[in-house]
Amino acid sequence: MAEILKGKPVADAMKAELTKKVEALKARDIMPKLGIIRVGARPDDLFYEGGAKKTCDVVGMTYEVFEYPEDINQADFEKAVTEVGANDSIHGILMFAPLPKHLDDRKIRALIPVEKDVDCMTLGGAAKVFADDLSGFPPCTPTACMDMLHFYDIPIKGKRCVVLGRSLVVGKPVAMLLLREHGTVTLCHSRTENLNQVCQEADILIAAVGRAKMVKADFVKAGQIVIDVGINEDPDRPGKYCGDVDFAECEPVVGKITPVPAGVGSVTTAVLCKQTIIACEQLNP
Numbered sequence: 001m002a003e004i005l006k007g008k009p010v011a012d013a014m015k016a017e018l019t020k021k022v023e024a025l026k027a028r029d030i031m032p033k034l035g036i037i038r039v040g041a042r043p044d045d046l047f048y049e050g051g052a053k054k055t056c057d058v059v060g061m062t063y064e065v066f067e068y069p070e071d072i073n074q075a076d077f078e079k080a081v082t083e084v085g086a087n088d089s090i091h092g093i094l095m096f097a098p099l100p101k102h103l104d105d106r107k108i109r110a111l112i113p114v115e116k117d118v119d120c121m122t123l124g125g126a127a128k129v130f131a132d133d134l135s136g137f138p139p140c141t142p143t144a145c146m147d148m149l150h151f152y153d154i155p156i157k158g159k160r161c162v163v164l165g166r167s168l169v170v171g172k173p174v175a176m177l178l179l180r181e182h183g184t185v186t187l188c189h190s191r192t193e194n195l196n197q198v199c200q201e202a203d204i205l206i207a208a209v210g211r212a213k214m215v216k217a218d219f220v221k222a223g224q225i226v227i228d229v230g231i232n233e234d235p236d237r238p239g240k241y242c243g244d245v246d247f248a249e250c251e252p253v254v255g256k257i258t259p260v261p262a263g264v265g266s267v268t269t270a271v272l273c274k275q276t277i278i279a280c281e282q283l284n285p
């Protein structure tokens, strides 16, 4: 039986720490604030937004939602994002993606000030992550993966880390963060040969593929740490979520494993608040 690495204790500890930081900022008459930019009203975005607002309330910081219609034109949206970016009361910006197809995503992202880019939407933000510039912010999910590993005292230095998935949102940045902490990192993707064997070699396996239950018992080994980032509709239980890892198959084999739901996903909004508070501190030295 594996040890189940739940997200809630990690998020709770983080929120307690953040509450103190917000109090310290308030004592200096500074109120940290998250700006949420949303086009349209996709249910997934609204769900995440609800979680982010709740976490802001818990730690005592504020937020403002900037909602725009699905058919907003490029010029109006550029103006709107520029205004949110220039708003001195806002320290961190979350912009939901993907944007509607008629909007130029690359141009819009570039309007977010790098110092407020708490979810790594900009090329400047990504450059900081890849250059180990600690003033930058990785996307919240890779940070949540690292926070899980730290909270549960899992050593990274010198360990074989295999990341399954190479997106700019999860796979690549989490690989950089593991490398920063001296992991020996292999990044896998859809063209990787002998994928299950490569995964089996890992001490730490991070699964971020977006394929329900793809990681089977022959991908894992005894003692392995498995961090499951996936959020997929469960093909066996309509209306429920499951991870990229087949939990029922892998849990009896590995050493430690995160569940889905109640794993990494429970930590991401706390990370969003953490990174906004750090941005606020950096903007108010």
Ligand code: NDP
Binding pocket: 141, 164, 165, 166, 167, 168, 169, 170, 171, 188, 189, 190, 191, 192, 195, 208, 209, 210, 211, 229, 230, 231, 232, 244, 264, 265, 268
């Ligand atoms: P993407 O679709 O952007 O990337 C998926 C990656 O997995 C790609 O690199 C792709 O390879 C690789 N891949 C796909 N199929 C296979 C396969 N059969 N074998 C090997 N590699 C494969 O997904 P994201 O990175 O955005 O998200 C990954 C998962 O994490 C999703 O389930 C998503 O819902 C979840 N997620 C969870 C978050 C959280 O807070 N917990 C936040 C963000 C995402 P290639 O590059 O070759 O195409």
